[in-house]
Structures are given as C-alpha cells and as structure tokens.
C-alpha cells in the first residue's frame with residue numbers, strides 16, 4: 159500500500175487569482191528595485207518577490223513577470239543588482255513600478271562591478287549573476303549567485319496588503335518595562351507631553367529604544383499619540399464612561415449570540431479564567447493591580463471570543479481596556495468585592511444558559527468602575543479630613 163502524499167491538501171477548493179492576491183498580500187515583505195544594464199540601456203523594476211535561497215553558496219531568487227522589460231534584460235545580460243529600499247523611498251518604488259520612459263532621470267546611481275546600476279541611498283545592494291532561470295506561468299524565476307553584498311544604515315520600506323509602510327522593531331522587554339512603569343507612576347490625573355530625549359537620557363539609552371516602547375504603549379492605550387508626540391493624559395470619568403458603554407454593547411451582543419450555545423469545554427475554560435480573577439481583590443484593595451487587569455482581560459476577552467468572530471474580538475481589543483485600567487488603578491485604589499461577585503454570577507448565568515441573568519450582571523458590572531471611583535474619592539477625602 160502506498161503512503162499518502164504528505165502534501166495532500168486538507169481542503170482542495172480552487173483559489174481564484176483575486177483570493178490568492180488578497181491572502182498572500184498579508185505576507186509582509188520589504189521592497190527592492192531590480193536593476194540591470196543591457197546594450198548600454200539601464201532597466202529597473204520594483205520587486206517584492208525576492209527571497210534568499212541558500213547562504214552557502216550565497217544565492218537568492220527573484221520572480222519577474224515575463225512582460226517586464228527588466229526581466230528580458232536580466233535574461234539577456236545574465237546579471238542584475240538588488241537594491242533594498244529605505245522607508246522614505248516610496249517615490250522610488252512607485253517610479254520603478256511605472257512605465258515612465260526614463261526611470262533613472264534624476265535618480266542618483268553608481269555602477270556595480272557587474273555593470274548594473276546601484277541606487278544611491280538603498281539600505282542594501284546585492285550584486286548578482288544569474289545561475290538558472292525557470293519559467294513559471296507568467297513569470298521568470300531567476301536563481302542567482304550573490305557576488306557582492308553591501309549594507310548601509312537605515313530602516314526598510316515595507317509592503318503589506320498593497321500598501322507601503324514602515325517596519326517597527328519590537329521594543330526590548332526591559333526598556334518597555336521601565337517606560338511602562340514610568341507612565342504608570344505618573345498617576346491618573348497627570349497631563350504630560352513625554353520628552354523622549356530626556357527620558358532616554360535618564361534611562362541611559364538611546365532615544366530610538368524609548369520611542370519604540372512608546373509606540374507599543376500607545377497601541378496598548380496607555381498613552382496617546384498626537385501630531386508626532388506622545389502624551390500622558392488624565393483618565394477622566396467621561397472616558398471611562400464612554401469606553402465602558404462600548405464594552406457593554408459588545409459584551410451584551412456577544413451574550414445574546416452565545417449564552418445557551420457554548421460547549422461544556424468552553425464553560426470549563428470560562429470558569430477557570432473567572433477563578434483566576436478572584437484572588438486579586440482583598441479588603442477593599444487590589445492586591446496586585448496589574449495582575450488584576452491581566453486576569454480580568456483574559457476572562458472578558460474569552461467571553462467575547464466565544465462569539466467566534468475575529469472582527470468582534472479585534473474591535474473589543476481596540477477599546478484598550480487594559481491600558482485604561484492600568485492608568486486608572488493603583489494599589490491604593492478602592493476595589494469592590496462586587497467585581498468578583500459579578501464574575502461568579504456571569505459564569506453561573508452562562509452555565510445555566512440564563513441570558514436574562516447574564517445581561518443584568520453585565521449591566522451592573524459596566525457601572526462598577528465609576529461607582530468605585532466615586533467611593534474611592536469619598537474615602538480619600540475622609541482619610542485626608544479625619545473627624546475629631
């Protein structure tokens with residue numbers, strides 16, 4: 159008996175060209191210009207279908223449409239250069255993807271050792287000699303030896319779903335921790351434009367690393383980005399009110415779709431996540447505000463996940479509730495044990511398939527943050543003005 163092919167598709171549904179383009183467009187790439195010279199004429203084409211092939215010997219491959227003038231010139235000359243574009247090279251990428259008569263007009267170049275033009279300002283140049291060319295449908299695949307490779311400082315241009323963009327390097331965990339702690343220490347009623355250069359100096363690191371951490375914190379909702387600046391903003395009651403209304407709308411919608419339609423495994427998981435939240439409130443305080451925020455996030459997000467809609471989950475995440483809560487809460491904040499009772503009653507409602515109970519609890523639960531804030535203020539005022 160023959161072994162089944164390991165590449166037997168699970169789902170062999172035909173994929174249209176349009177579907178394929180849409181899906182493969184999610185594979186983000188850098189952007190290059192493939193340049194060559196043949197019979198005294200310079201050619202160049204923007205290309206993202208470039209891949210490293212082997213490092214010993216150094217080889218790469220480039221896929222060029224057979225209609226492309228550059229493809230014909232590479233085929234005939236047997237040589238080309240890969241110019242890796244920098245993030246501010248959208249104009250070059252567009253120019254070399256067009257059919258303008260002279261793509262090189264006004265573009266500074268130098269000649270590579272194999273005669274191909276090198277675009278000045280690219281962040282890398284790879285000088286290549288074609289080893290093999292394969293015809294694949296509408297395209298040639300050129301397999302090439304890399305004869306020389308040069309790199310320069312700079313950040314790459316990115317291409318994702320048909321649009322140009324920038325690649326962000328993930329911030330280092332240690333820098334992110336420090337910058338986040340600094341933002342949280344600011345308290346919830348402070349308004350401050352973050353002075354990146356000063357923070358960098360104080361942390362003893364370069365400003366780029368602080369900047370990458372700020373980008374991540376803005377995505378999380380801990381700080382705001384406005385006209386190129388990063389701001390620590392107060393968290394007024396009005397924002398909490400607005401965000402919690404949106405949260406309630408999503409959660410009640412999800413409850414209507416899911417209560418009574420969950421599997422027993424989902425209910426077990428929901429209960430586990432609810433129980434994980436229980437240890438964080440004690441004697442009217444959060445024992446560990448960040449721990450609470452994270453456990454609470456996992457529990458609530460799981461409820462939303464039950465609806466089975468990635469779009470809904472994404473919308474919910476855009477409310478940036480964890481960031482908002484981290485800014486609003488600290489170890490001195492008043493924490494009501496009703497939060498935990500709500501969580502218990504929510505899960506009981508889900509387990510009983512009781513939509514009315516779940517909706518009622520969600521409504522009360524959405525009012526807790528403002529109730530707790532009011533109580534918190536009263537307690538702080540009373541502590542500051544003790545009677546007697």
Ligand SMILES: Cc1cc2nc3c(=O)[nH]c(=O)nc-3n(C[C@H](O)[C@H](O)[C@H](O)COP(=O)(O)O)c2cc1C
Nearest residue numbers: 203204205206207221222223226227228254255256
């Ligand atoms: C971001 C981007 C990536 C591209 N990638 C490729 C590619 O990998 N292969 C290709 O044949 N064409 C690609 N193109 C299209 C060519 O750049 C375009 O057809 C160009 O006009 C060809 O020029 P030529 O005929 O002068 O060689 C890309 C275009 C853009 C904007």
